[in-house]
Amino acid sequence: MRSARRRDSSIIWPGFVDAVTTLLMVLMFVLTIFTIMQSVLRDQITTQDTELDALTVQVADLARPLGWTRAATDLEGQVAALRTGLAAAEAEGERQGALIASLTSDLAAREAELADATGRITDFEAQVAALLLERDSAAGRGGSA
Template sequence: MALGRRGRDRTINYWPGFVDALSTLLLVFVFLLSVFMITQYFLTQEMMGKDTVLQRLESQIRQLTELLSLERASGQAADGEMASLRASLDAMQAERDDLRGRLAAIPGAAAENGREQALNREVEAQKDATASALARIELLNQQIAALRRQMAALEEALNVSEKRDVESQARIADLGRRLNVALAQRVQELTRYRSEFFGRLRTILGNRPDIRIVGDRFVFQSEFFFDPGSAALRPEARTELDKLAGAILELEKEIPKDIDWALRIDGHTDIRPIANAQFPSNWELSSARAIAVVQYLISRGVSPQHLIAAGFGEFQPIDTSGTPEALARNRRIELKLTER
């Protein structure tokens, strides 16, 4: 029976690897979609800022147009007033000239002379009013010219803003394309290093039945590192972890600095509950085991920036059949080379 069970354990199950490959592709797609959404968000924010500037410029143009219309109306009223003043002045001057002629024909007409003086004063007053109206019209003309210059400047600023908006959209689109290309390159590079790293681990650790590669993860049975219900590393596990640490240190030298990578250590348990003073649940047990592996690798010189510890409890099984063999497969430590 033991030999039969060992044969079943060594049967290659391609389904988890296929699922993990699909999961990796899905994660890459989700990441690319997130980058696209972030790009669209910044583009929307910039466009909203441009729209606000355009609305403010259009509001200023409308205000200036209204002021220009008012000034033009005032100018027309002033022109009408000035024309009326000139007509009145011309009539008074004609009346004055008529009175002078009559006075010249009638000697000693003092009353008429007084009338002429009054008309002269009124004519002078009309002249002053006409001069004041002319000055006002000149001021209005200057104001209208200034408003026209300001409107021209605003229209030019609006055109420049629209041109910059078009250029900004083109730059953002180009940035998105370059970002997608760079991301794809980084994913390809990391995939290549992952394959080389796992191949190196397989060579270092040997072809053991309790160590296998499933998809993009290197899977150790928990019994390889820990006694049942414990998070303390077994003495024989430290020798194998020393080999693992050496492989990681070589990997740190090979992967370029601009690739932000990390080796994630995942702890998993089976579905049987645990509840004691040290581990109230399988969450604590799986997390403690992952942390124990990470701490030992750090003690062997591996950079903490390249390590992640995660506990999944019993909630990520790879075999749900409930048999003793399935429970054993679900109690595991997984290594996954990924981006941070």
């Protein structure tokens, strides 16, 4: 019986070694697959990162003219507002020029009226002086008689 046991226990080891070897080979295969997958994914991520950097540069290059377009649109709006303000200022200038011309003509008319009134006053003063002289001379003739 002892020898049967020894034979049974010695028969177990080769099967155990085969199972462990198979398990080790499967584990090595799985690790190799994972390593290959990691390498492939790293290369793919590196490629995508490079492409993403290139696309970022392209987007930045495209954004510059878009910013310029927006700036140009804003500047065109400012120019339009300034033109509107200029037109309003020119209209106000024309209105004030017409007002100045009107006031200048009114002033000239008033100066003419003043000159006319001054002339009439001078005439009246001359008449008054003549009347006073005539009265004085009439009083002098009437007082000496």
